[in-house]
Amino acid sequence: MRGGERPNWLGALIACLWLAVVMIPVYWIVITSLKSQSTYFATNPLLPSPESNFDQYKFVAESDFPRYFLNSVVVTVGTVVPTVLLAFMAAYAIVRGKGRFLRWANMLFLSGLAIPLQAVVIPVYLIIIRLRLYDTPLAIILPSIAFAIPLSVLILANFIRDVPKELFESMRMDGASEWATMWQLAFPLTRPALVTVSVYNGLTVWNGFLLPLILTQSPDQRTLPLALWTFQGQYSVNVPAVMASVVLSTFPVIVLYALGRRQLVSGLTAGFSK
Amino acid sequence: MTAAPSGVHLRQPASRSVHDTRVGLLAIPALIFFVAFAVLPLVGVLLLSFSQWDGIGPIVPAGLASWRSVLTDPALPQTIWVTFLLMVVSWAIQTPASLLIGAFLAGRHRYREWLAVLYFIPLLLSTAAIAITYKALLDPNFGLGVGLGIPLLSQDWLGRGGLALGVVIFIVSWQFVPFHSLIYQGAIQQIPQSLYEAAQLDGAGRCRKFFAITLPQVRYTIVTSSTLMVIGSLTFFDLVFVLTAGGPGDATRVLALDMYRRGFQANLMGPASVIAVILVLIGLGLALLLRRLGGGTPSHSQLDGA
Numbered sequence: 001m002r003g004g005e006r007p008n009w010l011g012a013l014i015a016c017l018w019l020a021v022v023m024i025p026v027y028w029i030v031i032t033s034l035k036s037q038s039t040y041f042a043t044n045p046l047l048p049s050p051e052s053n054f055d056q057y058k059f060v061a062e063s064d065f066p067r068y069f070l071n072s073v074v075v076t077v078g079t080v081v082p083t084v085l086l087a088f089m090a091a092y093a094i095v096r097g098k099g100r101f102l103r104w105a106n107m108l109f110l111s112g113l114a115i116p117l118q119a120v121v122i123p124v125y126l127i128i129i130r131l132r133l134y135d136t137p138l139a140i141i142l143p144s145i146a147f148a149i150p151l152s153v154l155i156l157a158n159f160i161r162d163v164p165k166e167l168f169e170s171m172r173m174d175g176a177s178e179w180a181t182m183w184q185l186a187f188p189l190t191r192p193a194l195v196t197v198s199v200y201n202g203l204t205v206w207n208g209f210l211l212p213l214i215l216t217q218s219p220d221q222r223t224l225p226l227a228l229w230t231f232q233g234q235y236s237v238n239v240p241a242v243m244a245s246v247v248l249s250t251f252p253v254i255v256l257y258a259l260g261r262r263q264l265v266s267g268l269t270a271g272f273s274k
Numbered sequence: 275m276t277a278a279p280s281g282v283h284l285r286q287p288a289s290r291s292v293h294d295t296r297v298g299l300l301a302i303p304a305l306i307f308f309v310a311f312a313v314l315p316l317v318g319v320l321l322l323s324f325s326q327w328d329g330i331g332p333i334v335p336a337g338l339a340s341w342r343s344v345l346t347d348p349a350l351p352q353t354i355w356v357t358f359l360l361m362v363v364s365w366a367i368q369t370p371a372s373l374l375i376g377a378f379l380a381g382r383h384r385y386r387e388w389l390a391v392l393y394f395i396p397l398l399l400s401t402a403a404i405a406i407t408y409k410a411l412l413d414p415n416f417g418l419g420v421g422l423g424i425p426l427l428s429q430d431w432l433g434r435g436g437l438a439l440g441v442v443i444f445i446v447s448w449q450f451v452p453f454h455s456l457i458y459q460g461a462i463q464q465i466p467q468s469l470y471e472a473a474q475l476d477g478a479g480r481c482r483k484f485f486a487i488t489l490p491q492v493r494y495t496i497v498t499s500s501t502l503m504v505i506g507s508l509t510f511f512d513l514v515f516v517l518t519a520g521g522p523g524d525a526t527r528v529l530a531l532d533m534y535r536r537g538f539q540a541n542l543m544g545p546a547s548v549i550a551v552i553l554v555l556i557g558l559g560l561a562l563l564l565r566r567l568g569g570g571t572p573s574h575s576q577l578d579g580a
Contacts, residue, residue, distance in 0.1 A: 008378065008381070008480060010374075011374060011377065011378035012378070014371075014374050014375060014378065015375060015378045015379075015386075015389060018371070018375055018393070018451070019389060019392060019393070021448065022392060022393055022395060022396060022448070022452070023392065023395075024418075025407055025408070025411060025448075026395055028407070028411060028418075029407055032410075040416070041416060044420070044421050045411075045416055045417060045418065045420055045421035046418070046421030046422065047421075086303045086304040086307065087304055089300040089301070089303065089304065090300065090301040090303075090304035090305070092297075092300055093297050093298055093299070093300035093301040094301060096297050097297035097298050097300075097301075099298060101298050101301075102297075102298050102301060105298075105301045105305055108305070108308070108309075108313070109304075109308065112308060112312055112313075114505070114557065114558065114561055115312055115316055115554070116505060116508060116509045116553065116554070116557055117509065118508075118509040118511055118530045118533070118550075118553065119316075119319065119509075119550045119551075119553045119554045119557070120312065120315035120316055120318070120319050120550065121315075121550075122315075122318075122319055122322060122533075122537055122543055122546055122547050122550060123314070123315035123316075123318030123319050123322060124311060124315050125329075126318065126322075126327075127310070127311065127314070127315065127318075142307070142310075142311060143311045143312075145307050145311075146307045146308050146310065146311030146312045147311070147312060149304050149307060149308050150308070153304065178296065178297055182300070203397070203398065206400070207399070207400035207401065207402075207403075208400075209400065209401060209402050209511075209512040209515075209516075210511055210512060214534075214538055224400070225400040225401070225402035225403070225512075226402070228400070228402045228403055228406055229402050229406070229516055232406045232409075232516075239410045239416075242406060242410070243407070243410075246399070246403045246406065246407060249400070249403065250398060250399055250400075250403065253398045253399075254398060257394070257398055261391065261394075265390070265394075265456060266460075268453075268456065268457070268460075269456055269457060269459065269460025269461075
């Protein structure tokens with residue numbers, strides 16, 4: 001109710017317009033994925049076909065799609081779990097510890113936010129080749145972890161800072177070690193931020209394109225975004241099938257978003273709205 | 275952490291510093307990853323820009339050869355111009371749009387929360403999926419223009435230089451305005467309500483309040499959001515790669531794409547690294563500039579109305 005007595009017409013108009021701009025392509029993806037290849041060319045692009053069915057989904061599910069899906073799951077889980085654990089430990093150290101080393105580490109992570117991934121892919125490619133990891137899931141996972149760490153540490157550290165000092169003090173009085181305090185006290189209390197970081201990093205890795213493009217080669221290592229791209233080249237005449245694969249590849253993300261939306265949104269706004 | 279959990283061992287206040295050093299060990303695994311795959315590559319890209327490498331064979335020092343070849347390339351000004359245009363125009367569209375939408379969403383109505391849920395959808399799709407969708411949606415024969423029956427929309431959007439760049443800018447906004455609206459929404463909700471109430475008593479209208487209170491109060495957020503937009507726009511690779519591959523001609527050939535082409539298609543890692551270094555330098559320069567613009571004066575605005 002910010003603002004006042006009169007309804008905010010301008011704001012409402014822009015909001016509705018933007019809603020249309022956002023939703024038309026989304027609507028189009030869904031209705032197109034339910035068409036057959038021939039009805040796609042015969043019907044109005046913006047109207048659902050009367051004979052809508054899930055044939056294209058079946059077609060996609062029977063292609064190599066499940067394999068790419070699995071690759072994406074492996075890469076995403078393989079990145080998110082270590083990232084969250086490592087970033088949590090680092091954030092805990094930065095908040096609880098003192099000394100020049102930790103101040104320096106914190107500075108390094110913060111400046112890491114400014115390193116664009118694109119700019120360093122060539123040396124990353126070199127390192128991956130030298131480690132003999134080219135064309136394996138690890139080739140994508142290792143750099144993804146590194147690039148997910150700075151923002152994760154930032155968000156988690158901001159959160160751990162808000163844990164009341166007395167709680168740490170009472171753990172100490174009870175004789176708990178720092179290690180035990182971290183896992184038994186800080187970890188459960190940081191849960192909302194851990195969800196934020198997991199969902200955000202999961203999204204980034206699941207949708208990542210550049211690293212899979214340059215660090216893998218063989219079709220059976222492909223992740224979904226890369227597969228969509230090659231799919232589009234292969235089945236350029238079968239637009240409905242391509243759209244069905246877009247829907248299928250986005251499905252897990254929608255589930256993840258539905259589960260962690262509140263934490264994701266509040267975590268991100270807390271992180272950036274300062 | 276190497277030390278075993280030391281159970282019931284009670285610590286003296288004096289042992290506090292020892293305690294802290296060991297806490298520091300917890301940061302090491304994250305640091306190792308970060309240094310190995312982000313800091314070292316940053317140094318590496320600088321070194322590679324002074325060498326010659328085809329991506330497979332040995333790496334040989336080459337002095338300034340790569341720099342000379344990139345800087346004298348007649349196509350470079352066009353690439354930088356396109357990158358710059360994309361950055362500035364997409365910033366100029368996204369910032370007011372995100373601010374207005376963010377301000378609207380900041381109102382505490384239930385339906386606005388639902389709007390926010392829907393607005394977020396573009397952020398869930400991969401850039402590859404978005405590019406593929408728009409490619410089909412903008413098809414002159416089977417796309418949106420035909421669907422709406424508006425011949426004006428049935429253009430060869432991706433086949434004409436200026437239009438293609440416009441399409442890229444539009445899609446970038448489509449993809450990222452929701453994110454920035456969300457940031458602004460959060461910031462605007464943190465503004466003390468008392469400021470608005472005071473303005474209300476003074477008889478200020480909505481417009482007046484927006485420009486006199488909301489805008490000054492979120493200026494640090496504007497800097498953060500602009501920095502993210504500007505730095506982000508330097509690295510639009512996926513979208514351009516899938517949507518236009520730089521074309522038609524080199525109308526949408528941005529720096530990041532140029533780097534990929536030189537490095538991974540032409541196997542000239544030296545010149546590609548030069549482009550990468552240029553990207554890093556432009557990014558750093560802009561980040562510092564924006565910080566100076568935003569942080570030049572202390573936040574006296576916070577004191578004004580309170």
